Amino acid sequence: MPQIPMSRQTLHTRGGVLDHVLDNVFDMALLLDGQGNILFLSKGNRRVLPNCGRLIGQPVTRLDRFSPFAQVLSSGKSVENLPLELMGHRGFTNIYPLVDHGTVIGTLSYVYFQNRSAMEEIEARFPRDRWTLDNGEYHQVSLVDRSYTFSDFIGESPLVKEMLDRCRQAAACDYPVLLIGETGTGKEIIASGIHAARHPDRFAPYVAINCTAIPENLLESELFGHEKGSFTGADQRKVGKFEQAAEGDVLLDEIGDMSLLLQGKILRALESREFERVGGSKVIPFRAGVIAATNKHLPALIEEGQFRADLYYRLAVIEVFLIPLRKRPEDIPLLIEHFSRDKTDALRFTRQAMDYLKRYPWPGNVRQLKNLVYRLSALCGGQSITGDRVLTELSAGQENYNRALGPGGALPAAGAASLSVPVPVRSLEELEREAIAAALAASGHNVTLAAKQLGIGRATLYKKLERHQL
Numbered sequence: 397m398p399q400i401p402m403s404r405q406t407l408h409t410r411g412g413v414l415d416h417v418l419d420n421v422f423d424m425a426l427l428l429d430g431q432g433n434i435l436f437l438s439k440g441n442r443r444v445l446p447n448c449g450r451l452i453g454q455p456v457t458r459l460d461r462f463s464p465f466a467q468v469l470s471s472g473k474s475v476e477n478l479p480l481e482l483m484g485h486r487g488f489t490n491i492y493p494l495v496d497h498g499t500v501i502g503t504l505s506y507v508y509f510q511n512r513s514a515m516e517e518i519e520a521r522f523p524r525d526r527w528t529l530d531n532g533e534y535h536q537v538s539l540v541d542r543s544y545t546f547s548d549f550i551g552e553s554p555l556v557k558e559m560l561d562r563c564r565q566a567a568a569c570d571y572p573v574l575l576i577g578e579t580g581t582g583k584e585i586i587a588s589g590i591h592a593a594r595h596p597d598r599f600a601p602y603v604a605i606n607c608t609a610i611p612e613n614l615l616e617s618e619l620f621g622h623e624k625g626s627f628t629g630a631d632q633r634k635v636g637k638f639e640q641a642a643e644g645d646v647l648l649d650e651i652g653d654m655s656l657l658l659q660g661k662i663l664r665a666l667e668s669r670e671f672e673r674v675g676g677s678k679v680i681p682f683r684a685g686v687i688a689a690t691n692k693h694l695p696a697l698i699e700e701g702q703f704r705a706d707l708y709y710r711l712a713v714i715e716v717f718l719i720p721l722r723k724r725p726e727d728i729p730l731l732i733e734h735f736s737r738d739k740t741d742a743l744r745f746t747r748q749a750m751d752y753l754k755r756y757p758w759p760g761n762v763r764q765l766k767n768l769v770y771r772l773s774a775l776c777g778g779q780s781i782t783g784d785r786v787l788t789e790l791s792a793g794q795e796n797y798n799r800a801l802g803p804g805g806a807l808p809a810a811g812a813a814s815l816s817v818p819v820p821v822r823s824l825e826e827l828e829r830e831a832i833a834a835a836l837a838a839s840g841h842n843v844t845l846a847a848k849q850l851g852i853g854r855a856t857l858y859k860k861l862e863r864h865q866l
C-alpha cells in the first residue's frame with residue numbers, strides 16, 4: 397500500500413468512519429496534514445499520553461522527533477515496518493502518504509505492537525537492510541527498556557513452574573516485588589514479565605533503572621528529576637524516572653549496589669508515596685509499582701551495614717528466588733533449542749556432551765549457556781558436538797570468567813571449579829564451604845583477607861566458618 401487516495405474533505409472531517417477505524421483497528425494511529433501538523437490522534441495515543449490532545453494542530457515533531465514523517469510527505473513514498481520502541485514496548489510503525497489527485501495532502505501512520513518472541517520471529521524473517529533508519533536499531537521514541545512476557549522465560553522444570561506461578565501471583569497485586577537470583581538467571585525477563593502481566597493493555601510505562609550504571613551523584617536526579625538551576629549543569633528541568641513511570645512500573649535493578657544515602661531517599665519515596673524533584677518543592681505523587689532485583693545476598697549486606705533493613709523489608713513484600721541453571725538441568729535442551737532456533741543448522745550433541753552440559757555448574761547461568769550456544773553455532777554448525785568439544789569450550793569460557801573476575805569475584809563459588817573433569821552438580825552449601833576453604837587457604841588463613849576475596853564482611857565470614865565447622 398504505497399499511497400492512500402483520499403479527498404481533503406475526508407481527511408479533515410472528524411468523527412466519521414475514518415476516525416472510527418483508526419480508533420478501533422490500530423494500537424495507535426495518527427493523521428497529519430500536508431505541513432506535518434497533527435490532525436488526529438487515535439484512542440491508543442491518548443491512553444499512552446493522556447494530555448496529547450493539546451498537540452492537535454501542532455507539528456508532529458513535538459510528539460515524535462524520530463519517525464520520518466517529513467520524508468514521506470516530501471517523497472510521497474510510504475515507509476513500512478519501521479521498528480520503534482515506545483514506553484518499553486517494541487513495535488513497528490507504518491507511514492503512508494495520503495494523496496488527493498496527485499497531491500500529498502497528509503500522512504496516515506500507525507503503530508502495532510508485538511511481544512518480544514513475536515518480534516524476534518519477525519526480525520529473523522526480514523533482512524536488516526529492510527529497515528530504513530539507523531541500520532535497523534530500534535528508536536527510543538520514548539524512554540525505557542524492552543518488554544518481555546512470562547512466555548519469554550524458557551523452562552518447564554517443576555521449580556520454574558513454581559516460580560512462574562509465584563510471579564503471576566505477584567503480578568496480580570501491586571505490592572513491591574524483590575527478585576533475587578544469581579547473575580544470568582533471567583531477573584530482567586521476570587521483571588518485565590510482571591509488568592506485562594500487570595498491564596495487559598501494553599500501554600503503561602515500564603522504566604528500568606540500573607542502579608550501578610548511573611554515577612552516584614547523578615542517580616538522585618535520574619530517579620527523582622531536577623529543577624532548572626538546582627545544581628551546576630542543570631540547565632533544564634528534568635523529569636525523573638519515578639515520574640516517567642507514572643502508573644506503570646519501575647525496576648530498580650542491582651538494588652544491592654545502591655548507596656546508603658539513596659537507599660534512604662528511595663525508602664522515603666516508597667513510604668510516603670510521593671517525592672520532590674532535586675531542587676524543587678512541588679510534591680509529586682509516586683504511583684508506579686516497584687520491582688527490585690539483585691544478585692547480592694541482601695541480609696548479609698544488612699549485617700555488614702551496607703543495606704538498610706527497613707528498605708529491604710519494604711521491598712521484599714513478595715520475594716521471588718530465580719532458579720540457578722544447575723538446579724534445573726532438565727531445562728538445558730529446551731534452552732539450547734530456544735537459543736539456536738534462528739540458526740540455520742540445528743545443534744546436535746552427543747549423549748556425553750549433553751551429560752556434561754547437564755552436570756556443569758553454570759556460574760553465569762542462562763546467560764553463559766546462551767553465549768555457549770551462540771559460540772558453538774558459529775564454530776560447529778552442522779557437526780555433532782562431542783563431550784570433549786563442550787569441555788574445551790566451557791573451560792575457555794571459564795578462563796575468561798576467571799580472568800575478568802579474579803578468584804574472589806562476584807561469581808558463586810562454582811565458578812572456580814576445575815573443568816578438566818566434568819563437575820557434578822552440588823548443593824550451594826557445599827559450594828559455599830569449598831569457596832570459603834579455598835579463600836582461607838589462599839589468604840594464609842587471614843580472615844580479613846579471605847572475607848574480602850569472597851566479597852563478604854568479616855562478621856558474616858565468622859558466622860559461616862562456624863556453620864561449616866571450618
Ligand SMILES: Nc1ncnc2c1ncn2[C@@H]1O[C@H](COP(=O)(O)OP(=O)(O)OP(=O)(O)O)[C@@H](O)[C@H]1O
Pocket residue numbers: 548549550551577578579580581582583584585586690691762763766
Ligand atoms: N529462562 C530464560 N529463558 C530465556 N532466556 C533467558 C532466561 N534466563 C536468562 N535468559 C537470557 O540470559 C541473559 C541474562 O538474563 P538477565 O539479563 O535477565 O539476567 P539477570 O538475572 O538480570 O542477571 P544479572 O544479575 O547479571 O543482571 C539474557 O540474554 C536473557 O535473555
Ligand SMILES: [Mg+2]
Pocket residue numbers: 583584649
Ligand atoms: Mg540484570
